[in-house]
Amino acid sequence: MEIPFGHVENNKLFRSAFGQVEALQLKEVKEDEVAPAVAYFIAKYDKLKAKLDEIEEKINTQNNKGSFLSSLQNIEDSIPTHDGLGDYQILLDRITPLKSILEDYVQKNREKNTDIKQALLLELDVILANPDQEEAFEQIKDLKSRWLKTGSADLSVRTELEEKFKTGVDGFFEKRNAFTEDKKMLVQARLGEYQSIVAEIKSFIEKKEFQKSLDRVKELQKQWKEVGRIPEKDFQSINESYWKVTQDYFDRQKKRKNSDRKLKAKDEKESLKAKNEILSELKELVQNAFGCEPKAFDALKLKWKNSGHVSKKVHPEVHEGFMQLSREWQERQFIWSLAGKKNKGFAKKDQKSQFKDLLRVIRDLLHRDETELKSFNENMGNMHINKGSFVDMLNDKLKTQQEKVALKKNLLKECQEKIKQL
Structure with a gap:
C-alpha cells in the first residue's frame, strides 16, 4: 500500500526522511499489520499537530503569549524522533515564525517592564522622602504590589533594578520597626532564619554529610549570632534545638575523623x-x-x-x-x-x-x-x-x-x- 510520508522496507515501517532529519524506524510489521500500524502512527502525528494547533490558537487569542514559548520549543525538539506519520516539515515551517513572534513579544515586554520599574523607582524615592510614616507605609504596600505584578525587566539591568528597589524598601521598614505589625514580620523572619539554620545542620546529620560540611556549619554558627533578637519565649525553644543539634553534629564529626584515621592506617x-x-x-x-x-x-x-x-x-x-x-x-x-x-x-x-x-x-x-x-x-x-x-x-x-x-x-x-x- 502507498504510505504518505512513510514506507515499508524489510518488514519494517519507517517514517520517511525530510529536510535534515533522517528516516525513522517505527515498527516491525507483517503484511497484514501495515494498514492498522499506519493508522496508529498517523493518529500520533495528528495528536502532535492538534497540540500545535491548540498552542497557536492560544498565542492568537490570549494576552500572556510569552508563556507558550517553551511549549512551542518542546514540540520543535520532539519532531526529529517523534514516532508518527505525517508532514512534519509543515509543522516546523509553522513553528519557526511563531517562535519569532513570541521571542519578539517577550523582548518587547521586558523593555516595557524595564520602563515601568524605572518609573516605580522614581515613585519610591518620593515615598521615602515622605515624613508621614503611616501614609508612606500604605504607599509602599501599593508600590510593592505593582512591582511584583510587573514582569521581568531586561536582563542587562534586572539585577540593578531589583537591588535598588529592595534596598529602598528594606531601608523604609528598618525605620518603621517601632510599629507592631512590622515588628511581628521582623520576628517571623528572624525565627525562620533560626529554624533554617537548625534544619540545615540537621540535614547534614541525616544525610551523613560530614566531610564537606564542617566549614558550612561554622558559617551557620556565625549566622546564628547575627540573626537578631526575638521574644524570649520563642528563642528559648529554638535555642535548645540549636545546641542539641550542633552538639550531635560535632560528636558525629569526631567519630568520623577517628574512623577515617583507622581506614587510612589500613595497608x-x-x-x-x-x-x-x-x-x-x-x-x-x-x-x-x-x-x-x-x-x-x-x-x-x-x-x-x-x-x-x-x-x-x-x-x-x-x-x-x-x-x-x-x-x-x-x-x-x-x-x-x-x-x-x-x-x-x-x-x-x-x-x-x-x-x-x-x-x-x-x-x-x-x-x-x-x-x-x-x-x-x-x-x-x-x-x-x-x-x-x-x-x-x-x-x-x-x-x-x-x-x-x-x-x-x-x-x-x-x-x-x-x-x-x-
Whole structure:
C-alpha cells in the first residue's frame, strides 16, 4: 500500500526522511499489520499537530503569549524522533515564525517592564522622602504590589533594578520597626532564619554529610549570632534545638575523623589488591549481565565498599574502572528490562530469540544516543565560550554521551556475535 510520508522496507515501517532529519524506524510489521500500524502512527502525528494547533490558537487569542514559548520549543525538539506519520516539515515551517513572534513579544515586554520599574523607582524615592510614616507605609504596600505584578525587566539591568528597589524598601521598614505589625514580620523572619539554620545542620546529620560540611556549619554558627533578637519565649525553644543539634553534629564529626584515621592506617597495598580482584570478578559478571539477578552485583558493591581505602589521586584507574563497569552493568540491566517490556513472552524465549530482541532494543537506543550526540556537537559548535566551569560541564556531558554511544556499539556487536554462535 502507498504510505504518505512513510514506507515499508524489510518488514519494517519507517517514517520517511525530510529536510535534515533522517528516516525513522517505527515498527516491525507483517503484511497484514501495515494498514492498522499506519493508522496508529498517523493518529500520533495528528495528536502532535492538534497540540500545535491548540498552542497557536492560544498565542492568537490570549494576552500572556510569552508563556507558550517553551511549549512551542518542546514540540520543535520532539519532531526529529517523534514516532508518527505525517508532514512534519509543515509543522516546523509553522513553528519557526511563531517562535519569532513570541521571542519578539517577550523582548518587547521586558523593555516595557524595564520602563515601568524605572518609573516605580522614581515613585519610591518620593515615598521615602515622605515624613508621614503611616501614609508612606500604605504607599509602599501599593508600590510593592505593582512591582511584583510587573514582569521581568531586561536582563542587562534586572539585577540593578531589583537591588535598588529592595534596598529602598528594606531601608523604609528598618525605620518603621517601632510599629507592631512590622515588628511581628521582623520576628517571623528572624525565627525562620533560626529554624533554617537548625534544619540545615540537621540535614547534614541525616544525610551523613560530614566531610564537606564542617566549614558550612561554622558559617551557620556565625549566622546564628547575627540573626537578631526575638521574644524570649520563642528563642528559648529554638535555642535548645540549636545546641542539641550542633552538639550531635560535632560528636558525629569526631567519630568520623577517628574512623577515617583507622581506614587510612589500613595497608593500601592490601586494599589495592582486593579491589583489583573485585574488578576482575565484576568484569566477568558484567560480561554475563543480560538476565542476571542484581544480587550478585550488589554483593560485589558491598565487597568493594568494605575492601579498604585506595587513593583516587594515586590510583584513579581503579576507581574509574569500577565506575565504568558499574555503568555497563546498569546499562545491560536496563536493556534487558526494556526488551522484556517491548517483547511479549520475552522471558520464556530461547537465547537466540532473546538476543535478537535485545539487538533491536540496542539499535533503537543507539540511534537515539547518536542523534543526541550529533545535536550536542552541533550546539557546542555554535557556542563561543572557551573557558570556565560551564565549558567543563559541557565537555563532561559530551564525554558521557560519547561513552554511551561507544557502549551501545559494543553491545550491538556482542549480540550479533552471540546470535551467530547460537
